[in-house]
Amino acid sequence: MAIKTIEIICTPCFKCENIKRMIGEAVKAIELQNKIKIVYDFKHTIHLRDVNRYSVNASQAPVVIINGKVELTGQPLPAVLKNKLEAINRY
Numbered sequence: 001m002a003i004k005t006i007e008i009i010c011t012p013c014f015k016c017e018n019i020k021r022m023i024g025e026a027v028k029a030i031e032l033q034n035k036i037k038i039v040y041d042f043k044h045t046i047h048l049r050d051v052n053r054y055s056v057n058a059s060q061a062p063v064v065i066i067n068g069k070v071e072l073t074g075q076p077l078p079a080v081l082k083n084k085l086e087a088i089n090r091y
Helices: 014-034 048-054 078-090
Strands: 005-009 041-045 063-066 069-073
Touching: 005 014, 005 048, 014 041, 014 078, 048 063, 063 078, 069 078
Parallel strands: 005 041
Antiparallel strands: 005 063, 063 069
């Protein structure tokens, strides 16, 4: 399944800004590596109450949701985020 949507749920802070940057860098790296273009919708939800839709505790923020599924919580390492995006993009 290709990457179609990426959403971050977190109040605006350095953590979510860092994750946004890491997502952009990881997507660019995947595009270059595979000579493809990944077109996806990005959304940053700033209301922590929205994590309840995904059965996640607000204390686990930031929450990264890819294609409607919670994939990462907290502050992921760049390699972990890139590996997760690569795995999702393969299917």
